[in-house]
Amino acid sequence: MMLQTSTRQLTLGQAINSALRRALQEDDKVLLLGEDIGKLGGVFRVTDGLQADFGSDRVMDAPLAESGIIGTAVGLAYRGYRPVCEIQFDGFIYPGFDQIVAQVAKLHYRTQGAVRMPITIRVPFGGGIGAVEHHSESPEAYFAHTSGLRVVAPSNPQDAHSMLRAAIASDDPVLFFEPKRRYWVKGAVDEDAPGDIEHAAVVAEGADVTLVTYGALVAVAKDAALAAAEDGVSIEVIDLRSLSPIDFDTVERSVKKTGRLVISHEAQQFAGLGAEIAASVTERCFDYLDHAPVRVTGFDTPYPPSALEDHFLPDLDRMLDGVDRALRKPNSLTDWKADE
Amino acid sequence: MPTTVSKDFRLTESHIRQEDVVQLVTPAGVRVANPTFDPWVEDVGPDQLASFYEDMVLVRRIDTEATALQRQGELGLWPPLLGQEAAQIGSARALRADDFAFTSYREHAVAWCRGVALPDLLRMWRGTSASGWNPYDVGVATPAIIIGAQTLHATGYALGCQKDGVDTIAIAYFGDGATSEGDVNEAMVFAASFQAPVIFFCENNQWAISEPVRVQARNHIADRAPGFGIPSLRVDGNDVLAVHAATRVALQRARSGGGPTFIEAVTYRMGPHTTSDDPTRYRDPDELATWQGRDPIARLGLLLQSLDVDVDALDRAVTTKADETARALRAGCLALTAPEPLSVFDNVYTGAHSWLDRQRSQYAAYLAQFDGEA
Ligand SMILES: Cc1ncc(C[n+]2csc(CCOP(=O)(O)OP(=O)(O)O)c2C)c(N)n1
Numbered sequence: 001m002m003l004q005t006s007t008r009q010l011t012l013g014q015a016i017n018s019a020l021r022r023a024l025q026e027d028d029k030v031l032l033l034g035e036d037i038g039k040l041g042g043v044f045r046v047t048d049g050l051q052a053d054f055g056s057d058r059v060m061d062a063p064l065a066e067s068g069i070i071g072t073a074v075g076l077a078y079r080g081y082r083p084v085c086e087i088q089f090d091g092f093i094y095p096g097f098d099q100i101v102a103q104v105a106k107l108h109y110r111t112q113g114a115v116r117m118p119i120t121i122r123v124p125f126g127g128g129i130g131a132v133e134h135h136s137e138s139p140e141a142y143f144a145h146t147s148g149l150r151v152v153a154p155s156n157p158q159d160a161h162s163m164l165r166a167a168i169a170s171d172d173p174v175l176f177f178e179p180k181r182r183y184w185v186k187g188a189v190d191e192d193a194p195g196d197i198e199h200a201a202v203v204a205e206g207a208d209v210t211l212v213t214y215g216a217l218v219a220v221a222k223d224a225a226l227a228a229a230e231d232g233v234s235i236e237v238i239d240l241r242s243l244s245p246i247d248f249d250t251v252e253r254s255v256k257k258t259g260r261l262v263i264s265h266e267a268q269q270f271a272g273l274g275a276e277i278a279a280s281v282t283e284r285c286f287d288y289l290d291h292a293p294v295r296v297t298g299f300d301t302p303y304p305p306s307a308l309e310d311h312f313l314p315d316l317d318r319m320l321d322g323v324d325r326a327l328r329k330p331n332s333l334t335d336w337k338a339d340e
Numbered sequence: 341m342p343t344t345v346s347k348d349f350r351l352t353e354s355h356i357r358q359e360d361v362v363q364l365v366t367p368a369g370v371r372v373a374n375p376t377f378d379p380w381v382e383d384v385g386p387d388q389l390a391s392f393y394e395d396m397v398l399v400r401r402i403d404t405e406a407t408a409l410q411r412q413g414e415l416g417l418w419p420p421l422l423g424q425e426a427a428q429i430g431s432a433r434a435l436r437a438d439d440f441a442f443t444s445y446r447e448h449a450v451a452w453c454r455g456v457a458l459p460d461l462l463r464m465w466r467g468t469s470a471s472g473w474n475p476y477d478v479g480v481a482t483p484a485i486i487i488g489a490q491t492l493h494a495t496g497y498a499l500g501c502q503k504d505g506v507d508t509i510a511i512a513y514f515g516d517g518a519t520s521e522g523d524v525n526e527a528m529v530f531a532a533s534f535q536a537p538v539i540f541f542c543e544n545n546q547w548a549i550s551e552p553v554r555v556q557a558r559n560h561i562a563d564r565a566p567g568f569g570i571p572s573l574r575v576d577g578n579d580v581l582a583v584h585a586a587t588r589v590a591l592q593r594a595r596s597g598g599g600p601t602f603i604e605a606v607t608y609r610m611g612p613h614t615t616s617d618d619p620t621r622y623r624d625p626d627e628l629a630t631w632q633g634r635d636p637i638a639r640l641g642l643l644l645q646s647l648d649v650d651v652d653a654l655d656r657a658v659t660t661k662a663d664e665t666a667r668a669l670r671a672g673c674l675a676l677t678a679p680e681p682l683s684v685f686d687n688v689y690t691g692a693h694s695w696l697d698r699q700r701s702q703y704a705a706y707l708a709q710f711d712g713e714a
Contacts (some may be wrong), residue, residue, distance in 0.1 A: 031503075057503060063533055068492060068526035075496020075510070078440070078481065081503070083496075095522070102486050103493070111482050113687035114474040147688050147696070171690035198694065245695035 007190045013046050013183040015157035016122075018191055019164040020047060020084065024054050027082065030168060032059045033069055034086025034122075043088055044124060044183055066096035073119045074103050082118045084168055090125040090177075091134030097142070104173045105148035119173045120164070125153070126216050126266050127313055128181035130306040137303055138267035143175045144244040144276075151243040152197045153177040155218035157187035159201075159241060166195025177243075179216035200247040202254065206236035209323050210254040212277060213264040214240040217314060221264060224319040235323060243273060251277065252284050259290040260326040264314045269297040296322035361606055362586055363576040367634045369642020371581075380585040386647045392433065392580050393644060394658050396425040396637045399449040401662035403611075405669050406448075406462060410615040414673055415465045419446045423578070423610035426636030427543050428513075429453065430583025431605070434591060435479075435511065440497050442481045442490035443513040446543075450513060454478040458665070459672030468676045488514055488521035491540060495527045498538035498594070507595040511539040511587075517548025519564065520556045528568040528602070537594035539587065540565065540602040543577060545609035546631075550622040565602030577607030578636040581643075608634070681707060 010018060023030045032047060038061040041048030051059035062069045066087060073083035087093045093100075100121065107115050127136035144151045150172050154160040160178065167174035174197065203218060204225040213221045218239045225235040236254050240246060255261050261281055263274040278293035296314045304312050314322075364381065365371055403420050410418040421428065428449035435441065435453075443450050448461055451473075460472035464483070471482035484490035494512035501508040518524050519542060531538050544561055546553050557564070565572035571593075575586040583605055590601035608631035612619045619628075645651050685700040 060534075063526070063529045065522075065526040065529060067523050068530050071489065071492025071523055071526065072496030072499060072530050075442070075493040075498070076500045077496075078475070078493060079497045079500025079504070081500050098486065099489065099492065099523070103484075103489055107482070108690060109687045110470040111475060111687075112469060112471065113690075114476060115482070116690060150689070150693075245693050247694065249694075 006192065007188050009186050010157050010161070010189045011184050011186050012154070012157045012160045012178070013044055015161040015187075015189045016046050016164055016178065017048060017050070018189070019161045019168075020050060021053070022165060022191065023084070023168045024050065024058055029080060030082045030084060031057075031076070032084050032086065033062050033073060034060075035062055035064055035069075035088050037061060037086050042086060044180065046122075046178075046183070047086065066092055066094075067099050070096040070099035070104060070119075070121065074099065074107065074117065077117045077119050078115060082120075082168060084120045084122060087121060087123045089135045090123055090137040090139055093123055093139055100143065100149070100175075101146045105146045108172075109148055116171045117173045118168075118171045120167045120170075120176055121174070122164075122176045122178060124180035124183070125177040126179050126181060127303060127309050128216060130309070132306070133303065136306075136309065138265065138298065140175070140177050140243055141267055141272050144273060148173070149244060150174045150197060151177070152241060153179065153215040153243060154241065155179060155182065155215055155239050157185070157189045158193065161189050161191060162193045162195035163197050163241065164195070166197045169195070170197065177215060181216050182219070185219075197242050198245065198247065200241055200250040201239045202236060202250065203239045204235065204237040206234035206258065208234045208258055209260040209262055209326050210236045210238060210251065210258045211262045211264065211319065211323065212238045212240060212251055214243060215266070217264050217266060220314065220316055221319060224316045224323070227316060228320060228323060233323065233327065246273075246277065246280070248280055248284065251281060255281055255285045256288045259288055261289070261293040262296060262319070262322045262326050263293060264296040264319055264322065266298050266313055268300045269295055270300045272297060291326045291328060294322045294326045361574045361576050362582045363579050364582040364585060365579045365639055365643050367578075367639055369639050369646060371643060371646070377582065377585040377589070380588045381581055384581065384584065386644065386649050389581070389640065389644055389647070390649060390654055392429055392584075393637070393640050393654065394661070395429045395433070395449070395453065396580065396640065397658045398662055398665055399425055399429065399452050400637065401666050402452065402458070402461065402669055403448060405666040406465070407611075407615060409462070409670065409673055410465070415462060415615075416467050417614050417616060418465055419614040420609075420611035421446050421448050423608045423631065423636070424543055424545055425449055426580035426640070427577035427583055427605040427607045430580040431511070431541055431587040431603070434584055434587040436508070437479065438506075438508045440479045440481070440494075440508070440510045441513065442494040442497070442510060443483050444487070444490065444515060444518070445483045445485055446515070447483070447513045451478070451480055454480045456480065457672075458669045459676055462669070462673045463676060466673060466676050468678055488518040488523040488527075490514065491518070491524045491527035492530070495531045495536050495538050495600075498531070498536035498600075499534055501537055502534070507537070509537040509539065509591060509594040511541055513541050513543065515548060516542060516544040516546070516553045516556055516561055517551065518542070519561050525568075528565060528570055528600070531600040532569040535597070535599035537597075538600045539590040539594060540570070540600065541587070542602070542604045543607055544604050545607050547609055547613070547619075547623070549613045549617065550619075560604065562602060562604035570600045570602050572602035572604065574604045574606060577605030578634050578639060580636060580640055607636075
């Protein structure tokens with residue numbers, strides 16, 4: 001059967017909505033569970049219209065209890081359902097943390113493979129929208145650190161759509177981090193494109209430095225690559241997409257070509273994904289590296305008040321500064337060599 | 341199970357007041373009339389009571405043997421159920437094969453009733469595998485060590501049953517300590533909101549390791565559920581017949597769309613919390629002695645005697661069976677060996693995971709270096 005390819009211009013939020021709709025249509029074991037996802041359509045309107053179309057039995061407004069949302073999803077998964085949970089904001093996932101890391105992540109292992117946990121947990125994450133505290137966090141490293149979970153973060157409407165469909169189809173539990181400040185960004189979405197929650201994408205080719213990032217910072221990194229090109233520096237930008245597993249083969253290929261690595265994420269630096277990527281790439285590509293891997297990240301502070309978030313968040317200039325460091329450009333303000 | 345209990349039974353708070361502990365058999369083995377609950381067990385005759393008796397003796401023996409195996413270094417740990425046999429047998433024997441139980445770590449008798457094979461009871465405690473059985477084979481989830489987590493799983497499972505349009509139910513077993521955990525309270529919120537066909541079965545064994553129940557609750561634990569919109573029962577947890585009746589009431593409510601029920605089975609842990617625990621540090625010997633006087637097995641034996649059952653003959657038959665069971669348990673335990681090393685990487689994910697696969701092959705290569713060494 002020839003599938004009609006249906007490419008539409010959608011915002012990232014609409015792309016997720018359309019992926020949820022497809023999943024609900026195609027598999028009656030899929031159900032959505034979250035706070036305010038029904039009539040309201042979620043605080044970001046991502047589930048808009050789904051309860052009206054699929055009923056409150058499939059699109060369930062949950063009591064305000066994150067552990068309850070995840071824990072009942074575990075029981076539903078035991079029973080053969082494929083729950084898609086929405087955590088309203090990144091900072092509210094912690095009450096559900098125990099159920100995620102101790103139950104969802106481990107039950108397949110604990111039962112020697114007998115029980116599957118095809119649970120998708122959607123989390124709007126990251127800053128840049130001027131929100132109050134607990135509304136701008138990047139908790140992905142906690143989950144990437146947990147064996148048994150898959151952790152992914154799309155950066156554009158197409159990936160948001162196809163990666164979510166792949167996440168829901170996966171028999172493994174998936175933490176699906178949605179870059180909330182990109183919810184309103186439009187892009188072409190082929191709703192029949194196959195999903196990929198394993199592989200990174202090279203989103204800009206370059207020869208001098210590899211810049212690895214994910215989520216909302218991918219757009220910033222692409223801008224940084226354009227700006228650097230004007231100065232004759234060629235940046236290769238990699239959108240990780242999957243944070244567990246990390247597609248190190250793609251990163252390795254790029255670093256072996258460029259010899260330099262910059263990693264950028266919004267999350268705090270200490271024990272973050274950047275540390276893992278730096279260590280793994282160093283293990284794999286030591287002989288190819290012309291400079292130690294450089295991290296450009298949020299600070300090791302709680303997420304600051306929104307008046308300060310522009311300082312906290314890596315922006316184009318901080319990324320370029322990181323690139324300068326990796327290139328040992330003497331003019332770099334934050335060149336750590338200056339400490340010596 | 342012949343359920344002649346399709347009464348139009350409406351469990352309301354006025355029916356069951358907090359002072360009432362449902363008891364159908366006194367510690368002296370005397371059957372007491374209870375117009376509300378008698379109809380729920382009118383079909384339970386001497387034969388079935390004798391089979392409960394057998395179950396209870398067997399699981400006590402399994403428990404004793406497992407404790408001995410731990411003392412002999414064959415198990416890493418064992419949490420004894422001594423004293424809680426009636427609560428577990430009385431409830432689990434009321435379940436249907438398609439029902440699903442979510443337990444904590446102490447419900448060996450529930451697992452036994454569901455048909456878990458003897459060595460499988462020990463796997464986790466011997467450390468040869470993460471859990472002992474396939475949950476779908478026996479209708480018991482893998483035990484939860486995290487206190488209270490399983491109550492949410494039971495609620496979710498029950499929601500699934502409701503969505504499937506079947507009258508299968510889920511039952512969650514947990515302790516008095518667990519009722520302080522957020523998960524148990526969240527489970528009650530979810531169950532009440534969605535009218536999930538779930539039974540919350542709290543074995544109030546008076547202690548959470550060293551903490552007496554009064555650290556968890558000022559009032560009776562059963563009093564908490566009505567606040568969530570869930571009717572509750574307090575039942576004498578050492579009275580197998582009363583527990584059976586109460587569970588049937590809850591099952592009937594759940595199967596007929598009546599929603600969740602909370603049962604507080606008032607019982608006592610007569611042994612230590614686990615084989616690592618020393619209850620003499622925190623527990624008054626007089627308290628233990630009082631509860632030993634309410635032993636669930638002795639009580640049922642006395643009742644059977646009053647029903648003209650030849651308890652001596654029953655005891656002889658059951659003892660023989662218990663001896664065989666203990667032997668089989670021991671043999672099964674000793675036969676459990678460590679799985680092959682690379683299986684540590686199995687079942688983390690359902691399929692490939694490039695990172696983990698790399699670790700597996702690196703470790704395989706590392707291990708291969710030692711091939712051929714003595
Ligand atoms: C979340 C969590 N906290 C603490 C523990 C350690 N712990 C194991 S058993 C136990 C006491 C539980 O008491 P209760 O719920 O009454 O059950 P019982 O052991 O009496 O059957 C504790 C504190 C745990 N397993 N999980």
